[in-house]
Amino acid sequence: MVPSTTDPAQDAAPVHLPAQRLQDLIDELRRGGYACVGPRLRDGAILYERLQSTADLPVGLSDEQAPGSYRISRTGSSRRFAWANGPQALKPLVFVPRETLWRATRRDDGALAFDANIPEPEPLAVIGVRSCDLAALALQDRHFLHGSYPDPCYASRREKLFLVAVHCSHPAQTCFCASSGDGPRATSGFDIALSELDDGFVAQTGTERGAQVLAALGLPKASAEQLADAEAQLARAAAMQQRALPSRNLQACLFANLEHSRWKDVAQRCLSCGNCTSVCPTCFCHSEAEVPQLDGKRSEHIREWDSCFTQTHSYLHGLTIRPDTRTRYRQWLTHKLGAWHEQYGRSGCVGCGRCISWCPVGIDITEEAAAICGSGK
Amino acid sequence: MAQLPMSAEIVGRIEESPTIFTLRLRLTEDHAREAYRFAPGQFNMVYLYGVGEVPISIVSDPSGPALLDHTIRAVGRVTQGLARLQQGDRIGLRGPFGRGWPLREAEGHDILVVTGGLGCAPIVAVINYILMRRERFGRLTIIQGVKHAEELIWRERYAYWNTLPDTRVLLAADHGGPLWPFHVGLVTEVFDEAQITPANTVVMMCGPEGMMHAGIKNLTARGVAEERIHLSMERSMHCGVGQCGHCQYGASFVCRDGPVFPYPRVKELFQVRGY
Numbered sequence: 001m002v003p004s005t006t007d008p009a010q011d012a013a014p015v016h017l018p019a020q021r022l023q024d025l026i027d028e029l030r031r032g033g034y035a036c037v038g039p040r041l042r043d044g045a046i047l048y049e050r051l052q053s054t055a056d057l058p059v060g061l062s063d064e065q066a067p068g069s070y071r072i073s074r075t076g077s078s079r080r081f082a083w084a085n086g087p088q089a090l091k092p093l094v095f096v097p098r099e100t101l102w103r104a105t106r107r108d109d110g111a112l113a114f115d116a117n118i119p120e121p122e123p124l125a126v127i128g129v130r131s132c133d134l135a136a137l138a139l140q141d142r143h144f145l146h147g148s149y150p151d152p153c154y155a156s157r158r159e160k161l162f163l164v165a166v167h168c169s170h171p172a173q174t175c176f177c178a179s180s181g182d183g184p185r186a187t188s189g190f191d192i193a194l195s196e197l198d199d200g201f202v203a204q205t206g207t208e209r210g211a212q213v214l215a216a217l218g219l220p221k222a223s224a225e226q227l228a229d230a231e232a233q234l235a236r237a238a239a240m241q242q243r244a245l246p247s248r249n250l251q252a253c254l255f256a257n258l259e260h261s262r263w264k265d266v267a268q269r270c271l272s273c274g275n276c277t278s279v280c281p282t283c284f285c286h287s288e289a290e291v292p293q294l295d296g297k298r299s300e301h302i303r304e305w306d307s308c309f310t311q312t313h314s315y316l317h318g319l320t321i322r323p324d325t326r327t328r329y330r331q332w333l334t335h336k337l338g339a340w341h342e343q344y345g346r347s348g349c350v351g352c353g354r355c356i357s358w359c360p361v362g363i364d365i366t367e368e369a370a371a372i373c374g375s376g377k
Numbered sequence: 378m379a380q381l382p383m384s385a386e387i388v389g390r391i392e393e394s395p396t397i398f399t400l401r402l403r404l405t406e407d408h409a410r411e412a413y414r415f416a417p418g419q420f421n422m423v424y425l426y427g428v429g430e431v432p433i434s435i436v437s438d439p440s441g442p443a444l445l446d447h448t449i450r451a452v453g454r455v456t457q458g459l460a461r462l463q464q465g466d467r468i469g470l471r472g473p474f475g476r477g478w479p480l481r482e483a484e485g486h487d488i489l490v491v492t493g494g495l496g497c498a499p500i501v502a503v504i505n506y507i508l509m510r511r512e513r514f515g516r517l518t519i520i521q522g523v524k525h526a527e528e529l530i531w532r533e534r535y536a537y538w539n540t541l542p543d544t545r546v547l548l549a550a551d552h553g554g555p556l557w558p559f560h561v562g563l564v565t566e567v568f569d570e571a572q573i574t575p576a577n578t579v580v581m582m583c584g585p586e587g588m589m590h591a592g593i594k595n596l597t598a599r600g601v602a603e604e605r606i607h608l609s610m611e612r613s614m615h616c617g618v619g620q621c622g623h624c625q626y627g628a629s630f631v632c633r634d635g636p637v638f639p640y641p642r643v644k645e646l647f648q649v650r651g652y
Contacts, residue, residue, distance in 0.1 A: 102381055104469065106426055111405075112467045114381040147633075149380070149618040255627065258649055285622030288615040292427035299427040303615075306622070313623060316613050317452045327651030335625060342628035 012211055015219035016226055018200040019078065023054045025164070025192075028216050029125040034162055037093070038127035039081070044072055046086040048093070048126060057128075058083060065172035065353070067362030081128055081196045084172035087358055089133045089281030090126065094157045095140060098304040101153065101288070105298050117300075118152050125162040129190065131183035132175075132352040134165060136281030138189050142344050143284050162209070165190035166201075169233050171241050174353030176366055179244035182350040184237040195230035202230045243356075243366045245349060246373060251338035253373040258330065262371045267326035269361050274307030276355035276363075277332065282340075282348045285313065308332050329368075337369055382424045382469030383409045387462055388444065393530040397495060398460055399436070399448045402470065413442045417502035418477025418609060418637045422617045423447060423459065424469030431455045432614045432632065434499035435473060438506060445470070448498040474617040475636050478503050479607055483579040487515035489571065491592050493522045493564060493584025497531065499609045499636070500583050508541065517544045518571045522564030522588060526550040526557040547571060564588060565595045575600035581637075583609040590648050593640060606640040626652055 017025065026036050038051040041058050051057070057080040064071045065084060075082060100117040107113070144154040165186035168177070177183030186193045191210030194201040202222045205211040222230075277283040287306040292299040306313055309328045314321035322328045340348035349365065356364045389401030400423075404410040420434040431453070437446035451460035462468065480503065488507060492500050507514050519538060523529050529548065539546035547570055553561035560567050578601055582589045589608055597603060612624035612631040619633030627646050629635060634642075646652040 104382070104424070104426055106467075110465070110467050112382075112384045112426060112469060114384070114469060116381055144620065147619060149620070151620065251628075255645060258651075284620065286615070286620075287623070288430065288621065290427060290429040296427070301430075303621070308622070314613055316611060317450075321612070322651050330651060331625075334627075339625070339628035 012205050014202050014204040014222045014227060015214060016200060016222040017194065017203045017217070017219055020200075021217065021219075022080070022201070024217055025213070026051065026054065026127070028213050029162065029164075032123075032162075032213065034123045034125035036125050036127060039083070039086075041072065045070060046072070046083055047088045048090075048128070051127065054080070057081075062170060063172060065174045065357040067174065067356050067364050068359055069362070070357045078198065079196055081166045081194075082170045084168065084170055084175055085130050085132065085352055085354065087279045087354060089279070089352070089354070090129065090137050090161075091140065091281050091283075093124065093126065093161070094137070094154055095144065095284065095286075095305075096153075096157070098302060099153055100300045100302050102301045103298060104301065106296070116152065119156050121157050121160050123160045123162065124157075125164060127164040127166075129163050129165045129186070130168050130352075131165065131186040132168075132177045132180075132350040133281050134163065134186055134189040135177075135182035135350040136352070137163075139282045139344060139346075139348065139350070140284060163190045163192075165193040165206075167193060167195045167230070167234055167237075169196060169237050171237050172353060172357065173242055174356040174364075175241055175351060176243040176245055176353060177351035178238040178241045179247055180347065180349055180351035181247060185234050195233065197226060197229050197233070202226050243353065243364070244375070245337070245347075245351065245366050245369055246375070249341045250347070250369060250373050251341045254334045254338040257372050258334070260372050262368065263326045263330045265371075266329050266363060266368055267324065269363055270309075270325050270329050271360060272309045272325045272328055273360060274309040275358045275360060276365075277307040277309060278305065279354035279358045280336075281350060281352060281354070282336075283307070287312070308335070333365070333368060336365075380471055382422070382430075382471045385445075385468055385470045387464055387466045387468065390462070390464055393448060394528070396452075396460075397448065397450045397530055399446055400459065400462070400468075401437075402445045402447065402468070403443060404445075404470065405467070410443055413445075413473075415439055415442060415445075415473035416477035417480065417506050418499060419473035419475050420499075420617075420636065421445070421447065421470045421472030422474070422614075423449075423455075424471070425455050425458045425462075426468065428458050429455050430469075430471070430615070431459075432474075432617060434502070434609070434636070436498055436501045438502065438509060440509070448495070448501070450495050471617060475632055476634065478581055478609075478637050479579070479639075480506060483581075484513045485515065486579045487574055487577050488517045489573060489578050489580045489596075490517070490519045491564065491580065491582045491584070491589075492520070493588040494524070494528065495530075497521055497583070500581060501531070501534075503581055504538065508538070508544070511543075515543070515577065516574075518547070518573075519545070520547045520549070520564060520567055520571060522549045522551075522584070524551045526552065526554040545571070563591065565591050568592075568595050568599070573599055573601065575602075578605065580606040581608075582606065586648065593647075603640045603644065607637055608640060608643070609636045610638060610643065611636065
């Protein structure tokens with residue numbers, strides 16, 4: 001159901017998409033039945049929203065990010081993708097913040113009937129996806145689709161996605177995907193990947209259907225110079241990253257240090273607000289709840305994003321397993337950087353840096369991990 | 378979401394104590410009832426219409442999956458609502474979920490069951506399972522502890538089990554009373570009486586983690602190997618299939634990888650506050 005990423009189409013020679021023909025790509029996707037989503041400026045941040053035309057893209061905009069800070073800046077550049085990710089990842093497009101899973105209906109004689117609520121989304125093309133978010137999507141796929149009980153709601157949205165990656169050229173000060181091995185180059189999970197240069201894009205295909213879309217545009221092969229520029233830009237994007245996580249598996253180290261004084265230290269700063277888990281592209285916790293209709297005949301069983309930073313997350317008949325911020329932050333970090341390895345064969349962190357920028361008090365996951373397990377650089 | 382709930386009818390309701398009751402359930406759809414199989418130690422998500430779901434272990438025998446007994450203590454919104462239901466009422470069931478007790482592995486061994494409080498519920502299925510297949514197992518020792526003598530449920534059942542050959546029941550209450558002829562004190566204090574054969578015993582435990590911790594310490598000091606000790610764990614569960622994240626215990630999802638674990642699998646975090 002999820003397109004193969006080892007398609008031979010990926011080996012096809014990259015082509016050059018002139019900047020003024022980006023609209024043709026959007027039009028071609030539309031002709032293929034896809035609604036398009038891409039980066040747009042809204043409420044002072046770059047978010048993935050519905051796109052009508054390339055005019056909606058954040059041309060000449062970039063961002064300045066720091067712990068606890070995100071600001072849009074104007075660069076005057078003609079580029080449209082010269083920014084690092086804002087708060088939104090692909091997560092809400094597949095694992096939506098709140099949805100109905102099933103409905104229970106009660107007949108007058110008391111009998112119950114249950115109906116699944118499987119969404120029927122329209123095909124959706126996302127333009128401008130970053131490598132960190134592709135890595136995170138692959139992890140969410142493993143979590144929601146590859147177990148014994150594949151989630152039908154997630155699956156129905158996931159199989160309708162067409163992904164146009166744009167290799168990241170402008171990582172933020174908070175980014176560290178190079179150290180986590182998830183960027184800045186998009187290496188898999190995309191249908192088409194673009195490198196944005198001053199005069200347009202170098203485009204490569206990742207899947208057969210991606211190749212078909214590009215072929216329909218009739219583009220020339222990218223020149224050796226364009227390819228070299230794209231490569232150099234990627235190398236610069238990796239080199240300019242200032243933060244790093246140790247690339248090794250931290251599970252043993254973190255679980256050997258559960259009583260480390262740093263947990264108490266970070267708990268003094270952490271507000272336990274859950275911003276980090278909301279912006280994290282891999283956090284999957286959700287709660288299930290019941291929304292009965294007022295007439296008493298129907299009840300909706302919903303799920304919505306939850307966070308291990310809430311009081312109720314660890315509630316167990318009268319007992320809260322994690323009653324304080326120390327144990328909640330420790331749960332989050334020991335899971336994200338530790339237990340994930342055992343659960344999913346890799347860390348749960350893709351280096352997007354969102355939890356650093358969007359933390360109201362600027363707690364830095366790389367700093368906290370380094371305080372306990374040593375630095376990554 | 379694992380699956381849709383199946384409709385079930387309450388065909389029997391037993392008052393076990395002022396706050397504990399057993400619901401006997403029958404799936405109403407023929408195909409669902411015929412396909413349903415479970416292992417002792419597994420649980421269902423029990424759904425109360427308009428209120429929500431709770432994970433409850435199945436206490437009846439797997440050879441009769443047409444009738445499913447669930448023993449429940451009324452403590453929260455859902456269980457207090459379930460407590461008010463009567464015979465003929467309908468509820469929903471999703472399951473069975475999780476890994477049950479290692480009954481195949483336990484064959485040929487002496488069995489020591491240690492339970493505390495309502496911890497006895499997930500294990501009654503094991504006791505009945507062994508008693509129905511008595512020749513496959515060695516001696517069966519059942520140790521049950523409660524805080525207050527009046528909290529003991531199934532007293533007649535324990536008395537009956539104690540009359541059976543090769544079966545011994547030892548009861549303990551932290552606080553006894555005039556009608557409590559059994560041990561007064563901690564559950565571990567009756568271990569001496571149990572004549573445990575460390576090399577040949579498989580232990581199955583369920584109850585408050587503090588009690589289980591004390592029990593494990595005592596048993597391993599007697600030479601029982603850690604991998605022969607199995608425990609049923611409890612954590613918050615919403616989905617039942619390892620997706621919602623609430624029941625995570627280190628790298629384990631209690632709902633999917635448990636609720637029954639060999640002790641070494643949970644040892645690292647056992648009794649660490651916050652997990």
